Amino acid sequence: MYDSGKIIPGIILFVGLFTFPFWSNMGKAAPAPKPELPKTAKVCVMDTAFMKTEHMVLLNHWRDKVVREANRVWLGPDGKEYKMSIQNGCMQCHTSKAKFCDQCHNYAGVSPYCWQCHLEPKENL
Amino acid sequence: MEKDRRDFLKIGGISVLGLSALPVFEALAQGKDPKAMPDPRALQATQWAIVVDMKKCWEEQEKRQCKDCILACHKVHNVPSIPDAKREIKWIWQEEYKHAFPDQANEYAPEQVKDHPFILLCNHCSNPPCVRVCPTKATWKRAEDGVVMMDFHRCIGCRYCMAGCPFGARSFNWGDPREYLDPQQENPEFPTRRKGVVEKCQFCAERLAVGLQPACVEACKAKALVFGDINDPESEVRKILAENYSLRRKIELGTGPNVYYII
Numbered sequence: 106m107y108d109s110g111k112i113i114p115g116i117i118l119f120v121g122l123f124t125f126p127f128w129s130n131m132g133k134a135a136p137a138p139k140p141e142l143p144k145t146a147k148v149c150v151m152d153t154a155f156m157k158t159e160h161m162v163l164l165n166h167w168r169d170k171v172v173r174e175a176n177r178v179w180l181g182p183d184g185k186e187y188k189m190s191i192q193n194g195c196m197q198c199h200t201s202k203a204k205f206c207d208q209c210h211n212y213a214g215v216s217p218y219c220w221q222c223h224l225e226p227k228e229n230l
Numbered sequence: 231m232e233k234d235r236r237d238f239l240k241i242g243g244i245s246v247l248g249l250s251a252l253p254v255f256e257a258l259a260q261g262k263d264p265k266a267m268p269d270p271r272a273l274q275a276t277q278w279a280i281v282v283d284m285k286k287c288w289e290e291q292e293k294r295q296c297k298d299c300i301l302a303c304h305k306v307h308n309v310p311s312i313p314d315a316k317r318e319i320k321w322i323w324q325e326e327y328k329h330a331f332p333d334q335a336n337e338y339a340p341e342q343v344k345d346h347p348f349i350l351l352c353n354h355c356s357n358p359p360c361v362r363v364c365p366t367k368a369t370w371k372r373a374e375d376g377v378v379m380m381d382f383h384r385c386i387g388c389r390y391c392m393a394g395c396p397f398g399a400r401s402f403n404w405g406d407p408r409e410y411l412d413p414q415q416e417n418p419e420f421p422t423r424r425k426g427v428v429e430k431c432q433f434c435a436e437r438l439a440v441g442l443q444p445a446c447v448e449a450c451k452a453k454a455l456v457f458g459d460i461n462d463p464e465s466e467v468r469k470i471l472a473e474n475y476s477l478r479r480k481i482e483l484g485t486g487p488n489v490y491y492i493i
Contacts, residue, residue, distance in 0.1 A: 151264065167266070172381045175374070176266035177439050189266060193419050221424040222382060224308075224416055 138212040141204040150179055150187045150194075161217070164191070191223045200226050271441030275459035277376035278354060278433050279488040280447070281467045281476065286454035288346045299349060300324070302449030303431070308422045310410030319401040319423075321431040322351040322446055333480055343493055349455075351446070352399040352431040353479065354378045356486030360391035360400065369428075376488065377433045387426035396483050400430045433457075460488055 106112070149156050151163060167189045170176045179187040179194075188194040199205040202225040210217065290296035303309065303322045312318045324347035328335040331348075358378050361371050368384035369391055371377070392400045406425045416422070420436065423429050434444035442448070447455045458467035467490070476490040 168383055170266040172379070172383070173370075174266070175272070175372070175435065175439055176268050178267050178269050180265050180267060182264050192421065218424075222421040222427075224418055224421060227413075227418070 135212065138208040140206075140208040141201065143198040143200070146198045148181070148183055148185070149198075150181050152182065164219075191219060196226050201228055202226065203228065269440050273438045273441055273443075275375045276461040277356065277459065277488060278438075279458065279460035279467050279490065280351070280433075280444075281456045281458075281470050281490045281492065282349050283452075283454045283456070283470070283474075283492045284343075284346070284348060285493065286452040287349060287450075288342060290452040290454070291346060296452070297324070298449045298451060299446035299455060302445045305415070306417050306420060306434075306437075306445045308407075308411055308416050308420055309429075310407040310422075312407075312410050317404045319403065319407065319429060321401075321429070322349065324348065325350050330479060331477065333482060334477070348491060350397070350399070350479075351489060352378060352433075353397055353485070353487030353489045354433055356488065357484060359394040359396070359485055363390040363394040365390065372435075375438070377435055377438075378430075379432055379435060380428070380430060382421070382423055382427050382429065385427045387428060389428060391428055396480050396485065397487070400428050403427050403429065 151159075156163070167179070171189050177189050179189045181187055188197075196202070202220070287296075290298075300322050304311070307321060309319050309321055326347055327339065327343050330350055354377055356376070358369075358371055361369055361378060364370070365388060366384050366386055368381045368386070370379055370381075372379055387402065389402055392402060403423050403425050407423050411422060434442070434446075437444060443457050444455075447457045456466050456470060458465035460467055462468065470492070471490060474492045476492050478487045478490055481487065
């Protein structure tokens with residue numbers, strides 16, 4: 106091989122630089138989010154698995170039901186009635202946006218625009 | 231096992247019947263699914279209306295510069311007070327006779343009428359032009375009770391409705407309204423708006439839904455504001471209108487305003 110003295114160190118250097126992001130971040134994975142669950146209530150408006158993956162769909166559905174159809178009471182699968190409202194419903198149990206919503210949203214790098222209009226609960230941080 | 235044609239048709243028929251019953255079973259089974267429903271306390275009407283007795287209102291205005299209805303409304307709905315008149319947000323406000331009733335403003339009207347401001351708000355028209363021009367259906371007239379509603383989520387801020395409304399009942403958020411709201415004074419039960427959204431009075435739809443009268447009506451100590459169903463001959467608003475001559479704003483435009491004034 107011609108110029109193996111330059112090519113082989115070159116390849117090693119290239120592979121090293123190319124994989125830099127991988128080995129420099131090794132073992133430094135961001136910790137999984139730990140949203141703080143309410144202590145006052147044990148059940149949500151739907152089951153936990155559904156809420157984890159589909160809460161945004163449910164919120165959109167609620168928005169249409171409340172604003173456009175004036176249906177403001179949610180009859181959950183457990184037969185309990187809930188106020189269909191972020192401010193007067195969700196955030197009454199999930200009393201902290203920082204400790205609940207933001208935990209996963211920050212981890213996933215999403216910034217929902219709910220809070221541009223809806224007021225978050227006042228926290229004494 | 232031998233099957234003749236008769237047996238085959240019998241079994242076939244029953245099977246088809248069984249299949250057609252499947253959707254019925256599914257529909258019945260849905261009874262357990264979660265669902266949204268109205269609050270049983272919600273107030274019902276076919277067309278809400280407000281009668282403003284300006285004589286009572288002016289008495290309170292003279293006594294103590296009363297603005298109770300405006301303060302109450304703007305407090306519960308987190309309406310910011312923006313000093314710049316070009317950017318102000320108003321759901322219920324005061325206006326002079328000649329501006330409120332430009333079509334009938336009489337130069338020689340009584341001093342009391344000419345000198346005292348009227349209380350104006352969205353007329354919740356029977357034929358609302360703002361609704362016709364809205365390209366996104368962010369504003370619409372509720373078929374059940376005639377409230378001209380706003381869906382702030384859907385408003386794209388094109389301001390067609392503001393051009394369409396002949397009553398100036400709509401305001402546009404040129405900037406973030408929260409800059410003009412005191413966080414300590416905000417009503418935590420109602421949202422604010424954001425930049426680029428149009429807003430207006432919604433006859434307190436969120437209060438009607440839980441059986442409460444609009445905030446302005448509740449706040450008026452002089453009982454100058456009366457709220458009720460204009461299509462119900464037994465309602466208080468109809469009784470007042472039957473006994474008093476009333477005005478409505480710009481009726482010649484044919485929008486059918488549902489706010490009545492007694493002077």
